[in-house]
Amino acid sequence: xxxxxxxxxxxxxxxxxxxxxxxxxxxxxxxxxxxxxxxxxxxxxxxxxxxxxxxxxxxxxxxxxxxxxxxxxxxxxxxxxxxxxxxxxxxxxxxxxxxxxxxxxxxxxxxxxxxxxxxxxxxxxxxxxxxxxxxxxxxxxxxxxxxxxxxxxxxxxxxxxxxxxxxxxxxxxxxxxxxxxxxxxxxxxxxxxxxxxxxxxxxxxxxxxxxxxxxxxxxxxxxxxxxxxxxxxxxxxxxxxxxxxxxxxxxxxxxxxxxxxxxxxxxxxxxxxxxxxxxxxxxxxxxxxxxxxxxxxxxxxxxxxxxxxxxxxxxxxxxxxxxxxxxxxxxxxxxxxxxxxxxxxxxxxxxxxxxxxxxxxxxxxxxxxxxxxxxxxxxxxxxxxxxxxxxxxxxxxxxxxxxxxxxxxxxxxxxxxxxxxxxxxxxxxxxxxxxxxxx
Amino acid sequence: xxxxxxxxxxxxxxxxxxxxxxxxxxxxxxxxxxxxxxxxxxxxxxxxxxxxxxxxxxxxxxxxxxxxxxxxxxxxxxxxxxxxxxxxxxxxxxxxxxxxxxxxxxxxxxxxxxxxxxxxxxxxxxxxxxxxxxxxxxxxxxxxxxxxxxxxxxxxxxxxxxxxxxxxxxxxxxxxxxxxxxxxxxxxxxxxxxxxxxxxxxxxxxxxxxxxxxxxxxxxxxxxxxxxxxxxxxxxxxxxxxxxxxxxxxxxxxxxxxxxxxxxxxxxxxxxxxxxxxxxxxxxxxxxxxxxxxxxxxxxxxxxxxxxxxxxxxxxxxxxxxxxxxxxxxxxxxxxxxxxxxxxxxxxxxxxxxxxxxxxxxxxxxxxxxxxxxx
Ligand SMILES: Cc1cc2nc3c(=O)[nH]c(=O)nc-3n(C[C@H](O)[C@H](O)[C@H](O)COP(=O)(O)OP(=O)(O)OC[C@H]3O[C@@H](n4cnc5c(N)ncnc54)[C@H](O)[C@@H]3O)c2cc1C
Ligand SMILES: Cc1cc2nc3c(=O)[nH]c(=O)nc-3n(C[C@H](O)[C@H](O)[C@H](O)COP(=O)(O)OP(=O)(O)OC[C@H]3O[C@@H](n4cnc5c(N)ncnc54)[C@H](O)[C@@H]3O)c2cc1C
Numbered sequence: 001x002x003x004x005x006x007x008x009x010x011x012x013x014x015x016x017x018x019x020x021x022x023x024x025x026x027x028x029x030x031x032x033x034x035x036x037x038x039x040x041x042x043x044x045x046x047x048x049x050x051x052x053x054x055x056x057x058x059x060x061x062x063x064x065x066x067x068x069x070x071x072x073x074x075x076x077x078x079x080x081x082x083x084x085x086x087x088x089x090x091x092x093x094x095x096x097x098x099x100x101x102x103x104x105x106x107x108x109x110x111x112x113x114x115x116x117x118x119x120x121x122x123x124x125x126x127x128x129x130x131x132x133x134x135x136x137x138x139x140x141x142x143x144x145x146x147x148x149x150x151x152x153x154x155x156x157x158x159x160x161x162x163x164x165x166x167x168x169x170x171x172x173x174x175x176x177x178x179x180x181x182x183x184x185x186x187x188x189x190x191x192x193x194x195x196x197x198x199x200x201x202x203x204x205x206x207x208x209x210x211x212x213x214x215x216x217x218x219x220x221x222x223x224x225x226x227x228x229x230x231x232x233x234x235x236x237x238x239x240x241x242x243x244x245x246x247x248x249x250x251x252x253x254x255x256x257x258x259x260x261x262x263x264x265x266x267x268x269x270x271x272x273x274x275x276x277x278x279x280x281x282x283x284x285x286x287x288x289x290x291x292x293x294x295x296x297x298x299x300x301x302x303x304x305x306x307x308x309x310x311x312x313x314x315x316x317x318x319x320x321x322x323x324x325x326x327x328x329x330x331x332x333x334x335x336x337x338x339x340x341x342x343x344x345x346x347x348x349x350x351x352x353x354x355x356x357x358x359x360x361x362x363x364x365x366x367x368x369x370x371x372x373x374x375x376x377x378x379x380x381x382x383x384x385x386x387x388x389x390x391x392x393x394x395x396x397x398x399x400x401x402x403x404x405x406x407x408x409x410x411x412x413x414x415x416x417x418x419x420x421x422x423x424x425x426x427x428x429x430x431x432x433x434x435x436x437x438x439x
Numbered sequence: 440x441x442x443x444x445x446x447x448x449x450x451x452x453x454x455x456x457x458x459x460x461x462x463x464x465x466x467x468x469x470x471x472x473x474x475x476x477x478x479x480x481x482x483x484x485x486x487x488x489x490x491x492x493x494x495x496x497x498x499x500x501x502x503x504x505x506x507x508x509x510x511x512x513x514x515x516x517x518x519x520x521x522x523x524x525x526x527x528x529x530x531x532x533x534x535x536x537x538x539x540x541x542x543x544x545x546x547x548x549x550x551x552x553x554x555x556x557x558x559x560x561x562x563x564x565x566x567x568x569x570x571x572x573x574x575x576x577x578x579x580x581x582x583x584x585x586x587x588x589x590x591x592x593x594x595x596x597x598x599x600x601x602x603x604x605x606x607x608x609x610x611x612x613x614x615x616x617x618x619x620x621x622x623x624x625x626x627x628x629x630x631x632x633x634x635x636x637x638x639x640x641x642x643x644x645x646x647x648x649x650x651x652x653x654x655x656x657x658x659x660x661x662x663x664x665x666x667x668x669x670x671x672x673x674x675x676x677x678x679x680x681x682x683x684x685x686x687x688x689x690x691x692x693x694x695x696x697x698x699x700x701x702x703x704x705x706x707x708x709x710x711x712x713x714x715x716x717x718x719x720x721x722x723x724x725x726x727x728x729x730x731x732x733x734x735x736x737x738x739x740x741x742x743x744x745x746x747x748x749x750x751x752x753x754x755x756x757x758x759x760x761x762x763x764x765x766x767x768x769x770x771x772x773x774x775x776x777x778x779x780x781x782x783x784x785x786x787x788x789x790x791x792x793x794x795x796x797x798x799x800x801x802x803x804x805x806x807x808x809x810x811x812x813x814x
Contacts, residue, residue: 078716093735366608370476373483373588374519376696381660381739403740404714408660411701411723412734414741418720 001096005031005067007307008083008100010074010255013041014293015285016106017057018300019307020066023104026308030066031098035073035088035407041108042128043293045135053297072096075405077258078417081280086413095413097420102280102307105268106300107255109286111153111246112389114337115351115359116344118218118227119245127157127246134164141165143241146227147207148172148215150335151248152197152292159203161244168207170238172229174247174338177211183334190327192294216344218243248335250389251287257402272318273311274303282307291328295321342394351394352387354380359394368397381408444470444604444629446790447619449611449643452482453587453776454768455635456594457783459603462633465787469603470627471595472619474610478591481637481775484744486656486692486702487590488669489583489777490527491552493543497753497801502774503550504797505781506581512780519589521695527582528557528566528668530689530729531574536673540577543673547579554579566666568730577673584669584692587776611636614643617764631790633766634759638747640769644759648807649770651745653709655718656702660737663697672729687721689729699736701726703773705746712743746772749807754778756786756802766790767804 009020012034020032032039038046039061044054061068069085076084081101087094111126118124125133127149134140145166147158150173158168173180187193201209213231218224226239251267262269262277267289274282284299298321305314345351347360355376365371368378368391377391378384384391384400391397405414448459451473462469476483489509493499509522516522531537544554555578562569562576599605610622614634619627634640641647672689690702704718719741726733749755749770759765768782775782785802788795800806 076716366476369479373476373479374592379740381737383740403742405738405741408737408739410734411657411659411726411736411738414657414716414738415720415723415727415734418716420716 001094002099003031003067003096004099005029005101007031007102007104007304008033008098009104009106009304010034010083011041011106011108011285012036012039012068012070013106013108013285013296014044014054014057015108015296015300015303016041016104017061018297019104019106019284019304021057021060021064022301022304023308024064024066026310028308031069031100032061032066033069033072033074033085033098035071037071039068039070042132045132053293057297069096073407074255075407075409075413076417077404078420082420084409084413084417084420086409093410093413095409095416097416102282103259104274104300104303104307105256105259105261105276105281105283105287106285106296106303107252107287109249109251109290110385112248112250112393113245113386114247114341114344114390114393115349116216116218117346117349118220118224120350120353121218121220121224122222123224123241124218124243124245127153127244129246130242130244131157131160134161140242142167144169144239145242145244146170146172146215146229146238146240148227148229148243148245149247150174150337151246152331153246153248155197155200155204157244158207159200162204162207168204169240170229171204171207171209172213172215173209173211174214174341175211175334175336176338179334179336180211183330186326186330193292212338214341214344215243215245247337247341249286249290251290253287253399254385254402254406256283256287258404258406273306273314274299275306289328290331291324292331295324295328298324337393345394351390352377352380352384354382354386357387362391362395365395368392368400371395371397372400440624441626441628442470444468444627446470446631446633447472447614447627447629448633448635449614449619450480450635450637450639451477451591451595451605452480452635452637453478453591453594453779454637454771454782455633456591456598457779458633458635458768458786459598460594461783461787463598463601463603465791469598470606470629471598471603472606472609472611472621472627474608476588477595477607478588480639481744481746482587482591484654484656484742485587485773485776486690486700487585487587487776488527488692489585490669490671490774491547491550491579491582492774493546494752498774499546499550500797501754501778501781501785501802503547503552504784505778506552506583508780508784509583509585509777510581513583516585516590517593519586520593521586521589522583523585523695524581524583525693526578526580526668528562528670529577529579529673530562530569530670531576531673533574537574539673540575543577552579552581566668566670568665568732569670570729570731573729578668582669584694585776586695590776611643615762615765630764631766632764633768633786635768637769637771637775638745640747640767644765644767647755647767647769648750649755650707650748651710652748652772653704653706653743653745654702654773655704655714655722655741655743656700657719657722657738657741658694659699659701660739661697662699662736665699665736666691666693668693670729685718687718687725689725691726691730691733699733701733705773707748714741714743747775748772751806754782754802755804756782757789757799757804760805760808
């Protein structure tokens with residue numbers, strides 16, 4: 001398959017949906033691509049009552065002429081103005097060649113996991129991860145759940161699980177109460193967020209809420225039976241069926257990095273119009289800074305409008321966006337990880353799950369690349385997407401280089417990327433044959 | 440700061456690592472300087488095929504000597520080195536190439552490398568995923584595969600255990616006349632300096648005839664049992680080694696992890712490390728011609744590396760004619776993982792005024808000066 005778009009949007013979460021909808025208003029031919037089967041991204045997942053904003057934007061998307069490519073993942077950028085995608089359908093791994101004039105990257109964020117003894121047991125998962133599984137049909141009613149980690153996601157997940165009948169037995173936030181209070185004060189100029197927080201807390205009111213507290217072990221024979229929690233010098237066990245544990249979010253930077261976008265302080269650097277350092281490539285949502293849904297929608301709209309050259313309309317939104325800047329910073333401060341979390345893993349704790357690399361072999365290496373080359377940490381199919389954020393925190397390493405394919409792709413799809421780059425591999429092969437026979 | 444050593448090795452790629460290890464084993468007080476990660480240069484990019492090749496008599500001598508040294512070392516290698524004596528299958532497409540199979544078998548026998556001719560059927564049995572239309576192959580059972588960055592790390596750790604000092608994350612700024620200067624001002628004095636900087640060797644020795652030759656590799660997810668031997672097309676020498684043009688050759692390797700590593704391309708004049716999809720596609724198309732089902736495998740990473748190529752495709756081992764304290768161990772092109780052990784033995788034998796296990800003459804850097812003078 002080969003398609004051309006005036007504006008191509010990658011990622012169909014709130015930022016990507018908003019970007020696509022606003023870009024299409026101008027009459028431009030707009031494409032929206034996402035690896036999930038339906039729009040909504042991480043947060044607007046099916047299976048739960050969606051908030052009004054979500055229903056509204058998805059309805060706008062449905063009513064728009066945006067060409068939607070659900071169930072495709074981008075794996076390569078073979079030439080300027082071209083991305084290669086592969087169908088995620090297990091049966092046919094068709095490759096698509098997508099040409100664009102402007103590109104909006106709205107690739108979102110993923111949860112950060114920190115390794116601790118027992119974190120690889122079944123039923124220990126991410127906070128967002130368990131939430132998504134419940135939305136996908138996992139029965140949770142009557143199950144005992146501990147929600148732990150850091151960030152606003154914890155309360156939202158606890159509220160949703162409680163709503164679905166789970167017994168949320170504890171919520172553990174690693175940040176100390178003082179920092180949370182400062183953050184809450186900062187929110188007072190955002191009444192919506194305060195009300196949301198209060199509602200979440202009310203929904204999960206039966207759970208104990210601990211601050212400055214985290215799980216130091218997940219215990220059980222073959223499957224989870226209890227977690228050991230720690231607060232200051234106290235430790236205690238809590239029996240549970242699930243541990244939902246995520247240490248806030250880290251941006252999905254693989255595609256922006258592959259495209260060569262400049263990264264600043266761990267996020268994609270953008271100007272007033274969400275334009276990255278690469279001309280014609282814009283970025284919106286979590287990759288530019290973790291700031292929640294409302295900011296993502298604003299950034300998405302600005303990016304979509306700017307990509308469609310409707311700067312005057314976008315400038316009204318730029319004003320609104322500036323109000324979130326303080327929030328992004330305050331949130332980052334609130335969820336800053338406690339240095340004590342570096343002592344979570346024991347010598348035998350697996351850090352890289354793809355390659356089964358235990359913590360104790362990683363000491364003494366100078367960088368992620370050094371450790372990867374000598375221990376296989378981050379070498380597997382996920383290419384360090386899971387362990388990378390953990391080792392950056394545990395050892396202070398920088399991120400490793402990004403190489404194609406950004407997500408696994410079949411050899412056939414890779415070969416197709418060459419045609420997209422405007423080359424014929426035949427040229428080289430013919431040359432090759434000539435050599436073979438003349439020598 | 441200034442320190443005195445018997446020998447300073449610049450570069451801890453597989454070649455520098457092997458040289459340092461050999462020096463300490465012979466009782467020399469040795470320092471190793473590495474600017475980046477151990478084995479993080481070409482050594483981190485190479486396929487790690489330990490292979491006997493016969494492009495020239497000198498290449499056959501060095502590769503067969505080195506392959507034997509790897510087999511001797513095998514039992515001492517830690518699991519992380521992933522050494523496996525899986526053998527090479529030199530695959531022949533037609534009857535003409537089968538003649539080449541027989542020629543190769545006879546030639547390898549002269550240096551004590553046993554091999555076995557497989558007909559089309561035997562080849563299909565050995566490698567069911569190969570196209571049944573192939574004519575046959577030469578099996579060289581003593582060839583192997585290893586994981587180069589950990590092999591380099593093992594050799595450096597051994598050297599350090601025996602008393603060598605590693606200057607990790609230090610860059611050599613200059614080397615010559617018995618003095619090695621590091622980026623922080625440290626001075627290392629030694630009557631013998633070994634330049635093992637791979638494709639960077641000429642940054643410290645101007646006029647060294649070494650050029651970068653870029654290669655691409657693709658690694659897959661795990662498919663245990665998909666291939667069993669390192670598979671190389673017999674046309675490899677002719678197609679992949681032609682100096683003038685970009686080329687690809689069918690070259691597929693089973694990793695101990697169950698992954699499949701696909702090689703390889705060769706390009707001159709491409710100095711940046713970006714992936715060139717036309718090369719990747721050419722590699723894949725070539726591989727599909729030999730192994731149709733390979734198209735369905737999932738790739739997880741593509742990378743590139745630079746071979747240090749010399750005009751006659753042989754490494755530069757021995758004294759640099761303009762400086763009696765400076766010795767070269769560089770320019771190993773696409774065979775440095777294999778030939779690292781042989782290089783180290785030959786060079787250190789030579790340094791110690793001993794007799795070398797194989798004649799050093801074909802690899803002496805002075806050969807280029809001579810040939811230029813005659814030209
Ligand atoms: C036998 C063997 C097996 C291996 N198996 C695996 C495996 O299973 N999984 C795996 O992930 N890796 C595997 N590797 C590869 C290894 O992890 C590295 O990819 C390889 O050593 C290349 O180094 P690199 O990726 O760090 O840097 P490279 O990708 O080679 O980059 C080197 C330099 O180029 C720069 N660079 C990086 N990306 C780009 C770009 N897109 N454009 C321009 N410059 C760029 C980097 O900043 C760096 O300075 C294997 C290596 C070997 C030798
Ligand atoms: C695609 C590809 C496939 C290959 N496949 C095979 C194979 O299957 N079998 C095989 O035998 N060979 C293979 N090779 C060849 C092999 O990888 C190389 O010949 C070998 O790694 C060379 O090792 P080296 O130690 O000479 O160089 P390098 O590994 O490049 O080591 C040089 C070291 O010097 C350091 N350095 C550079 N400048 C300085 C400085 N100023 N100060 C301090 N340190 C410095 C670098 O950081 C580096 O670590 C392949 C190569 C490529 C590119």
